[in-house]
Amino acid sequence: MPAEILRSKIEKLKRERNAVILAHNYQIGEVQNIADFVGDSLGLSQQAAGTDADVIVFCGVHFMAETAAILCPQKVVLLPDLDAGCPMADMITADQLRGRKKQCPEATVVCYVNSTAEVKSESDICCTSANAAKVIDSLAGVEEILFCPGQISGPLRFHQDRQKNHPLERILPYSC
Incomplete structure (x- = not known):
């Protein structure tokens, strides 16, 4: 046509x-x-x-x-294309996140916006690449942060450079 x-x-x-x-x-x-x-x-x-x-x-x-x-x-x-998926969103399921939360029960869960609603519902806070550093800053008193589906290296490295007293070691990537 x-x-x-x-x-x-x-x-x-x-x-x-x-x-x-x-x-x-x-x-x-x-x-x-x-x-x-x-x-x-x-x-x-x-x-x-x-x-x-x-x-x-x-x-x-x-x-x-x-x-x-x-x-x-x-x-x-x-959704015109029912097969339209996002590799990042597919990196983690809500069941997997619940399992990881059991391993790190004290951690605050920060979820990247490119995740399913079910994964977001298991998270404490959701962020974008544009506001990831601000979100981490807002959690200055938190001992451990579980970031899913994985660390967003760019914004978080920027955050580490700005805030030497809040190293990335506090941020537990989902995959480990």
Whole structure:
């Protein structure tokens, strides 16, 4: 089907169903071009929460659509590619995290946003790469931090450089 006809059909369906299309930055150009909003997972979740649309078409991965569905329980959230997964989100399950928490019962669990809702529900706090250092700073009095699905080396190394008195040794990666 020619691109112009496909675009016309998509636009018609969006109007008929009061739909909005959200596309992650990693989507191909053709998907981004038809999208109403393009951004990272946090920005798109914020767009989902603020939209008046009845239907949210989330061109991203499972955890992103799952987050939109949690933020907008009254809306229909569609994931066009049901096989769209995130390797990072797939690194840990809630059962695995519960097991790790039993090994480190005193640790505060910090979960990266690229995780499933079930993993997030087992965590004490959730962060993004942009605010990981601030989140760690907010836990200055905490002896051990269990970071899942693994250490985000860039922001945490930056944090270590800023805060020599809060070394990364306090941060227990999920994998060990």
